[in-house]
Amino acid sequence: MGGYILRRALLVIPVVVGAVTLLFAAFLVTGDPVETIAGGQRAVSATTRAQIIHKYGLDEPSYVRYGRYIGRLVRGDLGDSYKQGRSVNDILRQDAPASLRLAIWAIILEILIGIAAGVIAAVRRYSFLDALTTVSTTMVVAIPVFVLGYLFQYVFGILPNKQNLGSWARFPVQGIGPNHWFLFIPLGNQWKFLLFPALTLASVSTAVVARMTRSTMLEVMKADYMRTAAAKGLTKNAIILKHGLKNAMIPVVTLIGLDLATLIGSAVITETVFNWPGMGSEIARAAVSLDAPVVLGLTTLLVVAYVVINLLVDLSYAFFDPRIRYGGAEAR
Amino acid sequence: MAVTDDRVPAGSSPTGEAGYGPAALAAAEGLAPESSQLGDVWRRFRHNRLALVGMGVVAVEVLAAALAPLITFSNPTTNNTTLGPTGPSLTHWFGTDLLGRDIYARVVYGARVSLKVGILALVIALVIGLVVGALAGFYGGVLDGLLMRITDVFLAFPYIVAAIVLIVVIGRGLNTVILVLGLLGWMPFARLFRSSILQIKELEYIEAARAVGCSDARIIVRHMLPNAIQPVVVYGTIFVGTAVLSEAALSFLGVGALEPTPAWGLMVAQGKSFMSTIPGMLFFPGAAIFLTVMAFVFMGDGLRDALDPKLR
Secondary structure, eight states, rough: HHHHHHHHHHHHHHHHHHHHHHHHHHHHHSSSSSHHHSSOOOOOOOHHHHHHHHHHTHHHOOHHHHHHHHHHHHHOOOBBBBSSSHHHHHHHHHHHHHHHHHHHHHHHHHHHHHHHHHHHHHHTTTTTHHHHHHHHHHHHSSSSSSHHHHHHHHIIIIIIHHHOOGGGGOOOOOOOOTTTTTTEEEOHHHHHHHHHHHHHHHHHHOOOOOOHHHHHHHHHHTTTHHHHHHHHTTTHHHIIIIIHHHHHHHHHHHHHTTTTHHHEEEEEHHHHHOOOOOOOHHHHHHHHHOOOHHHHHHHHHHHHHHHHHHHHHHHHHHHHHOOOOOOOTTTT | OOOOOOOOOOOOOOTTEEEEEEEHHHHHOOOOOOOOOHHHHHHHHOOOOOHHHHHHHHHHHHHHHHHHHOOSSTTTTTTTTTOOOOOOOOSTTBOTTOOOBHHHHHHHHHHHHHHHHHHHHHHHHHHHHHHHHHHHHHHHHHHHHHHHHHHHHHHSSSHHHHHHHHHHHSSSSSHHHHHHHTTTTTTHHHHHHHHHHHTTTSSHHHHHHHTOOOOHHHHIIIIIHHHHHHHHHHHHHHHHHHHHHHHHHHHHHTTOTTTSSSSSSHHHHHHHHTTOTTHHHHHHHHHHHHHHHHHHHHHHHHHHHHHHHGGG
């Protein structure tokens, strides 16, 4: 087990280094950064050009720039934005809390709604609720995240206004609002700003979790220990929750961890749709304005986070399911 | 589409030549009553209502894309700035956008854009995935380890973010989107094909092919591909839907199709400023994306159930 953890953890290093190198190489060949930095004016004067080249070290050979970039990265310095006149670290300090709060609530909603829907669908198989779960999960996977976001905005933000409903029915649909939080718990009417972005962000993953929970629950309910539990006279709820759900959760927990990539991708779109000031909308904006250091820095961070969490999920298999052994040759 | 693409050896002769042509088509259309494998697949597929709905929607869309000039009444890229944005009317069924262009025409022509992206991205992903999967599965050993680690690295990137970065590097445009979706989408094909090959590698007929002196390439293409293709066909159908969805998302974010291309994602982005007055500007193209993606997902699910009834 210890050997496996070590080998699995060491595998993270080539993946991260490879990703950073690919990203850096990609931006090395992208256009002329001087014009991006100067703000897209037609002709950049020679003195301005020289200043910019000097400030960002653009005249050095690419391997020197790569070495510098890695060196700064290791010290936790993500460089300076081409467009915003501040460092990527500053941007990150401002954006990361908003993104994390939104993501935490999306994951909470995903777990609550997804697991509840999956269990109900499995327990009442072929009922109306089961059919509803199947149809709605398919629809949610097919509906583009941005269209769902605008649908929420239209139904809960614009329609109540048109119908002159009271303020209780109106949801603000743009921006983060007062930004009042205790850690990640919304204070005052902050939750009104949070609810629909979080639901939108959670949508696809919720559907995936619901389907997975349904199929593993159906699998588990056929198991012998479920019949034993029924035979010794436990109530139906106790059987389903204590014996069924607990065992059905193993693949679902894995899925929630592995599904992080979907969440990150959805975050870029969701934050753009709702003008949520987080890392996702920052990446989208920086990509359109060719602000390479911002895209590079934030993407690198996301890749590292993603790889590390994948590692933790992989390792957690063993703790959730003791039947899994990590042998020498069989491990992957 | 995918049903006739399907290379299941339908009553194929020992040479493997016959069985894909007219006979397979006839079986797919239910003209040949004798029991062939493809006929069985089609019979099972036919009983899946959702799959049929999906196939119907895709068929309608292919027709609409092909006949777009015949079923629309104005050019999707001709501006009419004196008209400006309007809601649905008798002359403009879905209304007009900011530049006075007919939204109905743009949605219909948008089917061309989406189907083109979906199918070409599928071709790129399929070719890379099958080559990588074949090399890894057939030769095994060090090559297998190396190729699968590369696959892991590609899977380590969050999809949309990686696509944005690549598009910014290569340059915006629809062709870039196609290329990037292919480059970022081949990994599941490689894994599926590799595991299929591993399953059939040791079977007698492969050994027989080797014994009569077939080259490696011939064994992979003529003997392994037709027998390992089922999961690839299923995932490929769903992939087209995913590619349509991703293209729409990238166009929406401003890194996909460029004006004046009638891409659905671009139309949604343009419609958002008029959401409170002319919601159709956003929701007509939005609904088109939704229907297309759902149709391909239903079709893929139906194919999976039809190809492998054990999985149900």
